[in-house]
Structure formats: structure tokens, C-alpha cells
Amino acid sequence: MTENRVDTLINSLLKRYPKGFDLSLERISRLLENLGNPHLKLPPIIHIAGTNGKGSAAATCRALLESAGYSVHVHTSPHLVHWNERYRIGRKGGGKFVDNDTLADAIERVTKANHDEPITVFELLTAVAFLLFSEHPADAVILEVGLGGRFDATNVIKKPAVSLIMPISLDHVALLGNTVEKIAFEKGGIIKEEVPLVIGKQESDGAIDVLTTIAQERHAPFVVYGQDFQAYNDHGHMVFQNENGLIELPLPSLRGDHQISNAASAIEAVLHAGFKLTDQNIAKAMQNIVWPARMQRIRHGKLIDSLPETMTVFLDGGHNPAGAKVIAQEIRHWKEKGAGPVTMVAGMINTKDSFHYFKELNGLVDQVYTVPVLSSDSGVAPEELAKVVLSAGLKAQTTSSIEDAFQKIAGTTPQRTVLVAGSLYMAGDFLKKNGTPPQ
Incomplete structure (x- = not known):
């Protein structure tokens, strides 16, 4: 081909x-x-x-x-x-x-x-x-x-x-x-x-x-x-x-x-x-600015369709503490409007300050599922990333893949927002598996 x-x-x-x-x-x-x-x-x-x-x-x-x-x-x-x-x-x-x-x-x-x-x-x-x-x-x-x-x-x-x-x-x-x-x-x-x-x-x-x-x-x-x-x-x-x-x-x-x-x-x-x-x-x-993986609402696709319809999914590729500050501000807006718990699916690469990234999200994200980053040789192992998440004061659970994380989330209470974030490589992995690449 x-x-x-x-x-x-x-x-x-x-x-x-x-x-x-x-x-x-x-x-x-x-x-x-x-x-x-x-x-x-x-x-x-x-x-x-x-x-x-x-x-x-x-x-x-x-x-x-x-x-x-x-x-x-x-x-x-x-x-x-x-x-x-x-x-x-x-x-x-x-x-x-x-x-x-x-x-x-x-x-x-x-x-x-x-x-x-x-x-x-x-x-x-x-x-x-x-x-x-x-x-x-x-x-x-x-x-x-x-x-x-x-x-x-x-x-x-x-x-x-x-x-x-x-x-x-x-x-x-x-x-x-x-x-x-x-x-x-x-x-x-x-x-x-x-x-x-x-x-x-x-x-x-x-x-x-x-x-x-x-x-x-x-x-x-x-x-x-x-x-x-x-x-x-x-x-x-x-x-x-x-x-x-x-x-x-x-x-x-x-x-x-x-x-x-x-x-x-x-x-x-x-x-x-x-x-x-x-x-x-x-x-x-x-009204016509298109930039994937920047607090992008994802409405359909293989992974999205595996979740209850009451769950909302966002994708963000911000990967440093300044990017996490922006995410934190957006989550506060969600909470002000009465949104339910926020669950995060996170993968990061080892050149980023992941501790201070997650520190910005302390008190805002209820649960973090760590996943491997497939499209970079520099991906942090989910087990290692979970330790960093815990040290930053958040709850963490290791998963073997994005699909595994979504399967676990599908079994939780349905009223929640799911945020897939931590790296542009991670965002790319998600869009590929979801069958929704940028156009």
C-alpha cells in the first residue's frame, strides 16, 4: 500500500x-x-x-x-x-x-x-x-x-x-x-x-x-x-x-x-x-478553529462507543506543568457546572516533569489510570507513572493498555467525565485506537 x-x-x-x-x-x-x-x-x-x-x-x-x-x-x-x-x-x-x-x-x-x-x-x-x-x-x-x-x-x-x-x-x-x-x-x-x-x-x-x-x-x-x-x-x-x-x-x-x-x-x-x-x-x-487533542471533545469511535452514553470524553496533549494548569482551570469550570467525578487515562514520556504535572491536578481528578505510550520509545512504564501520580497526591491504578483502562472505566458509576491526557504521543495512540485520526 x-x-x-x-x-x-x-x-x-x-x-x-x-x-x-x-x-x-x-x-x-x-x-x-x-x-x-x-x-x-x-x-x-x-x-x-x-x-x-x-x-x-x-x-x-x-x-x-x-x-x-x-x-x-x-x-x-x-x-x-x-x-x-x-x-x-x-x-x-x-x-x-x-x-x-x-x-x-x-x-x-x-x-x-x-x-x-x-x-x-x-x-x-x-x-x-x-x-x-x-x-x-x-x-x-x-x-x-x-x-x-x-x-x-x-x-x-x-x-x-x-x-x-x-x-x-x-x-x-x-x-x-x-x-x-x-x-x-x-x-x-x-x-x-x-x-x-x-x-x-x-x-x-x-x-x-x-x-x-x-x-x-x-x-x-x-x-x-x-x-x-x-x-x-x-x-x-x-x-x-x-x-x-x-x-x-x-x-x-x-x-x-x-x-x-x-x-x-x-x-x-x-x-x-x-x-x-x-x-x-x-x-x-x-468558530472554525480546528486543533486536535487540545481539550477536544471526542463524541464517537471504537473506544468511546464502549462507554455508557452518560460519560463525556475529552482529549488533551498538554504535557508540562503549564499545560496541566490549563487542564486544571477547565476542570474547575466543569465542577462549577455540576459535572460528576473526573477520571483520567494518562500516559507520559520520560522527558517531561510528570510529578508537577499531576500536582496541578491534585483535588480535581478522582482517579488516574496509567497506560503505556506505544508511539514513543521514551514512554514511562504504567507502574512507574502510577508511583509518580500517587506521590503527587492522586489515586492511581495501573492498566496494560488504553482499551484496558476504558474497560475498567465502563464498569464505574456512569455520571463522569473521562480525560485522556499526558502527552501528544498518548493522544495519537488514543485517536488511532479510537479510529478517529485528524482530518
Whole structure:
């Protein structure tokens, strides 16, 4: 089957080349030169970095641009079920994930152009994005940073239309630094000379100071959430305000209070990139943002259908303490509305701070079923994860699989909310087993 061709090609790359990140731009630059520098032949680019909210911002930027009739290429990572999800090819009326034949062909050409030189798989797959996007006409490119910013493979882009930096918190500390300021310095590496910068909502003044200092050094005009633009919930509507005034909009279709500030940052970025949006375009976009595994309500599928109809299931891929804070806030909303107990099906990878993740959920989640993460070599064994959950003050039970966890939940009291969470890899495992991959 053609689908296996993509998987076969990428699996062979994963065996041949290191899977991690190379914190330099030399290797990807050399490869792109061999390919004829496709990254220099792209339409205007919205370049997005940050610890949390990058994916939501990318999805919102896409909804905004498509609502105004623009065609948009989107490169995000990681994928949840299929590699194709990393490459959305823009077309009028709405983009589509790249088809298997086109993706396999691009992977083969990029691999050949590398001439067996040392490189990481992430760099190869980033070059695939640039090659694909250069060969299909579109009005815009949304480009999400993989890790950090300064040395991320996407940072070969010399002159994006706008740089957008979403909330920064502690994550990947071994690679990026152990303070928010150090991490902000790495993320701020995407700020380019005289290119507009939009700084999304930050919890840390230190992060804002680092980013604005870099922007001033590079003569990049910048706006900061909470100072130059903002948004808030006013009686079930989103009010967005910037230097041009104030508009009332529907709430974003993505769940969670944080999605209001995420959406505001995306609106500001699209406007600073020079695209024209009417108030009607923005209103339409807020109702059409699609980003799987971000407090996503899952209504059907093999696993869902095994539960009583009175149970509600949500899926979230947030995997660090800042992501858990967002989940905690959403659960408090559920409780305020009289929701029953919250049961969690959790799997995590060993590079994440799982203790502080679960600590944020103490007193909110009634029971955690730990499961193995199948799609990552770094998955924490369910027995080990259960110990962490218990040490964070929650109840835990080890299970052998997601199916096993759902079987146990099906036998409990029917009025409850089930939250599948802990990792994007885990979210991908769930969507695959449920038969509901992203479209």
C-alpha cells in the first residue's frame, strides 16, 4: 500500500539518522542549498515559537486566513497519527494534508539530496516541508518551530512576514536552559532584523524583557499582549482590542480560557503579517478553529462507543506543568457546572516533569489510570507513572493498555467525565485506537 511507503521511508531514516535535534543550522542549510534553496521561494511566512500554544496559534492563523479566502500551507510537529499531518498543503476553500505519494516522493528527493551526510530526521522532514511548499502555490505559510527557536531547523527562514512568540515556560530544560529567561533567549532567536514581532501572553516579566531587548537590538517593531493588544470574555463573547479599536467576537471554538489570549495573539500576528481581515472574517474564523487533542471533545469511535452514553470524553496533549494548569482551570469550570467525578487515562514520556504535572491536578481528578505510550520509545512504564501520580497526591491504578483502562472505566458509576491526557504521543495512540485520526 502507498501509505506504507511513507512509513517505510521514515522508519528507515529513523534507523539511519539520529532522531533528536541538532542545535545548529549548518546541516539543514547545506541540504537546502543542494535542493536549490526552496525555503527562499515561499509566500509570506508566519513563524511561530513558544512553549505552549504554538499549535493553537497555528490553527487559529489558518482559520483566520482561510476565512478571508487565502490559501495557506501549514507545517506543524509532532503529528498525532500519520506523518502527513505535519504538512497541510494550501488551496482555495481550505487546505488538505499532503497525500501519501506526494509526501513519499518529497522524502525520497530530500534524502537523495543529503548525500548520506550527517543530519537529523527532524532536519530532513523540515526540508521536506520547504520543498513541498515551494512547489505548490499558496498565499501564506504558517511555520511552527520544532524546539527552541535560535537553532531550530525552521530558523533558516531569513525574512518571515511576522514572528509570533507564544507563552514561554520551563520545558526541554536540558537543551534550552533552566530558567524562563534562558528559554526566552532561545525562543527569541526567531526574531529577525526589522521583521514585526508579536509577543503572546507571558506569565513572566523576565521573558518579556528578554524578548523586547532582542527586538530592540534587531530594530524589529513589536507589540506585547496585555500592553498593545488584549482579549477577554465578556458575557460569553470574546472582546478583542488593539490600536485600531475594539471588536466583539464569538468565543474561540477551542476550549479553555487560555484560548482567548492565544486567539488574540494569532489575530494580531496575521494583521502584522500584512493580511487583510474584516471583522466578519475574524468572527467566522473563531468558530472554525480546528486543533486536535487540545481539550477536544471526542463524541464517537471504537473506544468511546464502549462507554455508557452518560460519560463525556475529552482529549488533551498538554504535557508540562503549564499545560496541566490549563487542564486544571477547565476542570474547575466543569465542577462549577455540576459535572460528576473526573477520571483520567494518562500516559507520559520520560522527558517531561510528570510529578508537577499531576500536582496541578491534585483535588480535581478522582482517579488516574496509567497506560503505556506505544508511539514513543521514551514512554514511562504504567507502574512507574502510577508511583509518580500517587506521590503527587492522586489515586492511581495501573492498566496494560488504553482499551484496558476504558474497560475498567465502563464498569464505574456512569455520571463522569473521562480525560485522556499526558502527552501528544498518548493522544495519537488514543485517536488511532479510537479510529478517529485528524482530518
